[in-house]
Amino acid sequence: MRTSTKRMAKGIFHEVRGTAKRMVGSLISNRTLETKGRFERITGKVQRKIGKVQGAWGF
Structure with a gap:
């Protein structure tokens, strides 16, 4: 899994957790x-x- 995908997944997790x-x-x-x-x-x-x-930058 690419670094950008991991970071986006972690971001979504934190958003959901913060909302809860x-x-x-x-x-x-x-x-x-x-x-x-x-x-x-x-x-x-x-x-x-x-x-x-x-x-977008390809990382």
Whole structure:
């Protein structure tokens, strides 16, 4: 598997995990968990975009 594909897969995983954390945090009124979920989702988006760029450049 190419590095770009791995990075995109990890990014999608972090986005889903961050969304789940955010939803659970809002359900149980835990702002810390909700904030961690938001940051993890943003991290996932960045990873996924880096993977796309790597794929375009052939890495």
